[in-house]
Amino acid sequence: MKKKMTKGSAMILSALQKEGVDTIFGYPGGAVLPLYDSLYDSPLRHVLVRHEQAAVHAADGYARVTGKPGVVFATSGPGATNLVTGIANAYMDSVPLVLITGQVPSSFIGTDAFQEADITGITLPVTKHNYLVKNAKQLPSILSEAFYLASTGRRGPVLIDVPKDVFDQEAHFEYSVECEIPGYNPTYNGHAGQISRAIKAIRDANKPVIFGGGGLIRSGASDALKELAEKARIPVILSLMGLGAYPGDRDLFLGMPGMHGSITANYALSEADLIVATGVRFDDRVTGKLDSFANNARIVHIDIDPAEIGKNVKIDVPIVGDVKTVLEAILKKLHPGDTTGWLEQIENWQQQNPMPGAFKGTGSTVKPQYVIRELSRLCGDNSVVATDVGQHQMWTAQHFIIREPQTFITSGGLGTMGYGFPASIGAKIAAPGKRVVCITGDGSFQMNIQELATAVNNRLDITIAIINNSYLGMVRQWQDIFYDKRYAHPLLEGNPDFVRLAEAFGAKGMRARNEQEATEAIEQAIGEKGPVVIDFVVEPEENVYPMVAPNRPINDIIIGGDRS
C-alpha cells in the first residue's frame, strides 16, 4: 500500500498541534504564503502583529507566563531580520521559543535572490540551535527536536528556516514528541556528593543568604524555595529575572541586589558567609566589581547550565541540575543552622536603610515611584506586570510588589526597549483571566507603539501605564551622575499626545498630572474593557536610587534621593 503523503506546510501545523501549541504570533509575506495558506484551514489561533519584532516579544511574554514555548511565523529577508532583536532578547533571558521563517526557494539560496537573508547564519549566536530545512522529509524530526530543545535544559529560542518549495513538497508524516539528540543530554539530578556538601554548608553557616534568579521561575522551583527559606530561616535575594519566585512582601525577602538593588540585599551579599545561588548567572549588573563580590562567602551554585558555574565567580560547591529537583533533594535532608543573629543584623540594616522617601509630589506634580506604588496597590493580586527598559523598569522592580512566579515580565539580559508592550500582549493572550499591566516609558513605548492596533484588534484588556518624564530617563540619569549633566540628546522633544494617539488607534486614553488624578485614572482604567493608555506626566528629573556605579563594589552605594 502506498503511504499517505503530507505537504510540508501541513506537517508544520500538525506538529504544532501535537506539541500543544494554541497560538501563533506572526506576519505573512511571499516566502511563507504556502504556510499561511495551510493556516487558513487550521484551528490554530494566529495573532497578526504590526512588526515582526513584536511577534517575538509577544511570543516571549506568552512563554514566560505559561512556561510553554512561544511560536512565531515570519517571512524571509526583512521579515526574518526583524525578528533578530526579539530572538537575542529571548536567548539572553532563556525563554523557550520556536520560530519558523520562510526562505527563498532552495534553488535560489546563495544567489542574493529577492528577500533572501541568511537567517540561520545571522541568528547563530543568539539561538540555542537553528535549522535550515533541506527537504520535507526532515521536517517531522526537526520540528520535534526544536520543541524539545526550546523547552528542556536551559530554555532558549530555536529557529527553523524553511525554503518556500519545501512547504509544498510532500512526504510521509510520522511525528513523535519524544526525541533523542546525541549531543544533547541535560543533567537534571544534581550530584549526590555535592548535594550533601551543600546541606552541610547550610547547616554550618551563620550568615547565609539565598540568591535566586530566572532559573527558579523556569524550573517551577518557587515552592521549594519558600520551604528552604522558611525552614532554615535564610533570607532571600532575587535578581531582576527572579522576582516573583518568592513573595515580595514576606519578611525574609530582602529585595533585588546590584546596581539598583536594595541596600540590605547588597550588604547581605557582601557580609554573608554562605550564598546559595539558584538559577542565577552572576551578571555584572548584580555583582558590581567582581574582585570585591561576596568576599566573605562560600558559594553553592545550582544551575542547569554547567557553563554558568564558575563563569564569572569562583564556586565552592557546584551543582549542575534542575533547580527545583536539586532544591527538593536538599530539603529532604536539610539541617537548619542558627541564623538568629544574622536575621537581627539584617533587621537593623532594613531599619537604617528603608527605601528612600514617601515619594510625595509638590501637590501639582506626581513622582514616578508614587505612580508605581499606586499601580501595585490597586492592581494587586492576580495581575501580570510587564515592563519596558529604563528608569520605570527599575522603579517597578523596586516598588511593585510581585508575589507570584511568572507574573513579572521584563527584559533582563538584553535590556530591550520596546519589549514590554508586545510582551504584555502575549501575556494577556496567555492568561486572559489575569489583569495585565504594562509599565512603560515614553521612549520605550514608541519603539513598538504600533502594537496598539494588535491590542485593539484582539480586544485585549491591558492597562498601559506610560511613566512619561519626557526623557530617555535612564540615559539622562547617567549623564547627570557621570557626565556632569551634559545632556546629549536624552530629551524626547516632539513626543506625541499619547492620549489622542491611543484614541486614534481605537484604544482609550487618559492623562494624570498629579497624585489624585493618578489614583483616579488607575481605578478607572482597571475596570475598562480593551487597552487603556494612561499617560502619567511625572516629575521629569527624578533619578533611580539607590545606585551602585558600574564596576564598583556593591556595598559602595550612592544612597541619593529624598529621604523624607
Added chain:
Amino acid sequence: MKHVLAVLVEDKPGVLTRVAGLFSRRGFNIDNIAVGETVSPGISRMTITVEGSETIVEQVVKQLHKLVNVIKVSNLSDEPSVMRELMLIKVNAEVGSRSDIQQIVETFRGKVVDVSPDSMIIEVTGNEDKMEAIKLLLQHHGIKEIVRTGKVALLRGSRITREHQ
C-alpha cells in the same frame, strides 16, 4: 598554556561555522583546527588547539558542549597522547645549496617531495618544536611558502575518544 581538544561532532551542515563562531564571539583564541572523518559514519572529529589559562579552557570546553551538534569534547593535553602536524615548505634551492638542504631534511626525517630548478618542497611531520626547528634552519636559504595542516592527536594506548563511553 596550549591545550589540544578532541571534539566529536555530528557531520551536519554549518557545524564548523558553529564551532568557529563560538570561539570568536566568546573571545577565545584558536591556534589551529583540523577536521576529518572518524570510524563512525556521520561523525567528524575536530582537533582544536587553544591558548589560554585553565579557567578559560574550562569555559571553552563547557561552551563547546552546549552546541547541540557537539557530541563529545576531551582535553588531550591532560593525558598522554601522540600529537602530529604536517607541514610543506617551499624553499629556495639553487644547485649549490641543495646538499645542505638535503642534510637538514634527513636530520628531521623529512622528505623532499618536489624539485624544480630553483626550489624544493619539503614535507615534515612532527610536533610544534620540530616544525619551528626546521623552519629556523631553512630560513637562510629563503623560505618562499609554508602550509600546515594543524595538529591532530590521539590518546596513547588502547583507550579511544568516542561518541559514547
